[in-house]
Amino acid sequence: MVSEARLIALDWGSTRLRAFLLGDGGAVLASRQTDQGASTLSGAAAFEQALAGVAGDWRAARPGLAVLACGMVGSQHGWREAPYAPCPADAAALAAHTLRLDHGVHILPGLLHDGAQPDVMRGEETQIVGALALHPALAEGACLVLPGTHAKWARVHDGRVTGFATHMTGELYALLRQHSVLARLMPADGSVAPSPAGFIAGVEAARQDGALGHQLFAVRTLGLFKRLPAEQLPDYLSGLLIGHEIAHELRAHRPARLAIVGEPALCERYALALGRFGLSAPLQLDNTAPAGLWRLAQTLGL
Amino acid sequence: MVSEARLIALDWGSTRLRAFLLGDGGAVLASRQTDQGASTLSGAAAFEQALAGVAGDWRAARPGLAVLACGMVGSQHGWREAPYAPCPADAAALAAHTLRLDHGVHILPGLLHDGAQPDVMRGEETQIVGALALHPALAEGACLVLPGTHAKWARVHDGRVTGFATHMTGELYALLRQHSVLARLMPADGSVAPSPAGFIAGVEAARQDGALGHQLFAVRTLGLFKRLPAEQLPDYLSGLLIGHEIAHELRAHRPARLAIVGEPALCERYALALGRFGLSAPLQLDNTAPAGLWRLAQTLGL
Numbered sequence: 155m156v157s158e159a160r161l162i163a164l165d166w167g168s169t170r171l172r173a174f175l176l177g178d179g180g181a182v183l184a185s186r187q188t189d190q191g192a193s194t195l196s197g198a199a200a201f202e203q204a205l206a207g208v209a210g211d212w213r214a215a216r217p218g219l220a221v222l223a224c225g226m227v228g229s230q231h232g233w234r235e236a237p238y239a240p241c242p243a244d245a246a247a248l249a250a251h252t253l254r255l256d257h258g259v260h261i262l263p264g265l266l267h268d269g270a271q272p273d274v275m276r277g278e279e280t281q282i283v284g285a286l287a288l289h290p291a292l293a294e295g296a297c298l299v300l301p302g303t304h305a306k307w308a309r310v311h312d313g314r315v316t317g318f319a320t321h322m323t324g325e326l327y328a329l330l331r332q333h334s335v336l337a338r339l340m341p342a343d344g345s346v347a348p349s350p351a352g353f354i355a356g357v358e359a360a361r362q363d364g365a366l367g368h369q370l371f372a373v374r375t376l377g378l379f380k381r382l383p384a385e386q387l388p389d390y391l392s393g394l395l396i397g398h399e400i401a402h403e404l405r406a407h408r409p410a411r412l413a414i415v416g417e418p419a420l421c422e423r424y425a426l427a428l429g430r431f432g433l434s435a436p437l438q439l440d441n442t443a444p445a446g447l448w449r450l451a452q453t454l455g456l
Numbered sequence: 457m458v459s460e461a462r463l464i465a466l467d468w469g470s471t472r473l474r475a476f477l478l479g480d481g482g483a484v485l486a487s488r489q490t491d492q493g494a495s496t497l498s499g500a501a502a503f504e505q506a507l508a509g510v511a512g513d514w515r516a517a518r519p520g521l522a523v524l525a526c527g528m529v530g531s532q533h534g535w536r537e538a539p540y541a542p543c544p545a546d547a548a549a550l551a552a553h554t555l556r557l558d559h560g561v562h563i564l565p566g567l568l569h570d571g572a573q574p575d576v577m578r579g580e581e582t583q584i585v586g587a588l589a590l591h592p593a594l595a596e597g598a599c600l601v602l603p604g605t606h607a608k609w610a611r612v613h614d615g616r617v618t619g620f621a622t623h624m625t626g627e628l629y630a631l632l633r634q635h636s637v638l639a640r641l642m643p644a645d646g647s648v649a650p651s652p653a654g655f656i657a658g659v660e661a662a663r664q665d666g667a668l669g670h671q672l673f674a675v676r677t678l679g680l681f682k683r684l685p686a687e688q689l690p691d692y693l694s695g696l697l698i699g700h701e702i703a704h705e706l707r708a709h710r711p712a713r714l715a716i717v718g719e720p721a722l723c724e725r726y727a728l729a730l731g732r733f734g735l736s737a738p739l740q741l742d743n744t745a746p747a748g749l750w751r752l753a754q755t756l757g758l
Contacts, residue, residue: 274680375576
């Protein structure tokens with residue numbers, strides 16, 4: 155297997171390091187994961203050691219094999235800063251902004267969309283490149299949604315990311331779920347089954363176009379007055395936050411083609427919510443980072 | 457002094473107990489404050505002790521003096537639950553829902569506005585009654601804004617509170633300031649001077665009608681790209697949150713008469729923000745709870 159290896163591809167985010175050994179055509183020959191995310195490491199030596207730990211044997215078996223990394227590894231507090239490439243940007247633009255370190259290690263830049271206020275991504279640009287490589291029709295024109303702690307809505311046209319917006323949806327959920335007055339009414343995390351009914355009720359509330367800060371307080375009163383059972387409140391909160399995100403994005407632009415890229419359960423949640431806004435059965439893609447890293451390695455001639 | 461006392465008025469919130477000895481016409485003869493808020497006490501005996509601690513000597517000096525309390529003391533987890541009075545409600549309706557305990561202690565109800573979703577207040581209804589007592593013109597028709605952890609926007613018409621909305625503005629600020637990714641870019645709380653420029657920039661961003669979850673992430677990028685100095689970021693965040701609250705409320709209804717009731721520095725902050733929305737120099741009232749408690753005691757015949 156290792157003799158066919160062509161690239162060591164690293165999806166190196168804040169909290170996790172995912173390593174892929176890729177063969178011809180970007181086939182995943184092996185993959186590993188550690189919790190040595192960029193936010194847990196400080197200084198170049200720590201990053202070198204983490205790389206050696208996760209892929210040292212792969213590199214030893216085939217000296218000279220290129221390493222290509224995306225994500226927070228290239229941030230200010232990462233291994234070395236790879237300055238953002240500005241939108242609009244395609245794979246070639248990302249390649250042109252890629253840092254070449256010693257020993258065959260390459261770090262991809264993030265993307266900057268300098269609209270009314272600057273907005274940034276690191277890692278998602280590679281997932282987008284991967285999604286376009288896997289589904290070339292998306293490259294013509296599409297909206298790509300990447301849910302998560304900091305969810306991204308990216309517009310693609312003619313193979314380039316023309317702009318994007320970040321929503322703090324996942325982080326707001328975690329903050330409110332753990333630390334707010336709403337938390338007191340909710341059962342402990344993980345102690346109750348998911349409630350699609352609660353989630354949909356939250357999405358529907360968001361569709362009413364209320365102020366988020368006001369509707370968040372209603373999560374409390376709905377619990378207080380037993381209009382919603384306590385075990386539905388976490389999913390109601392999730393639906394409310396995701397619904398606000400979707401409502402705003404669709405108000406700005408209703409895409410003809412939409413894909414959701416990310417962890418399957420979260421994609422399913424977004425698909426359910428999008429359905430309430432009349433956008434049914436969007437394309438759902440899981441883990442497109444390896445495909446993106448492979449495509450960018452080709453662009454870089456690695 | 458004590459011989460003229462007519463009422464012991466308690467503003468008994470979640471985190472604090474404020475006691476006022478009121479004389480003829482509601483004049484404040486003495487006031488005290490403890491941190492024995494309702495959320496720190498459990499069981500009737502604990503509330504009785506807290507009352508004895510803060511006002512035992514006042515009561516001993518004039519046996520039979522009535523005690524009237526508003527706030528979270530009347531909640532489910534308070535001394536005893538005083539069920540909410542429904543909107544529309546005036547002083548008489550609040551009096552009709554008042555609980556009479558033993559030994560001359562009375563607990564006022566909160567208010568319930570059962571709109572699209574139920575909304576509640578406890579304590580603010582008394583501040584509103586006080587504001588109307590102090591400024592009778594407000595009773596004809598006005599919007600009263602009570603900023604805070606859970607800010608209230610109340611509509612008054614013909615002496616009655618016809619409806620209101622709560623915004624979790626203060627709590628969101630505290631959560632984001634202390635626990636979010638935004639906190640990392642900000643100087644420690646209390647270590648920098650207030651920045652009116654940062655605050656106004658945040659209000660102006662809110663006026664652009666972006667999604668709150670998106671604009672919150674921009675607080676990070678504005679710091680990252682040094683578009684705003686780190687010391688302005690906390691006030692920018694404050695302006696953004698207060699601006700979203702105001703934008704939404706004024707979209708629903710632009711009041712002819714508006715008053716802000718609360719702590720002076722916070723009222724000033726709201727007045728500054730309201731000015732950016734074209735509402736200048738609103739009436740600002742500090743601590744109207746004693747006036748409200750006095751007025752309600754009259755209604756109750758205490």
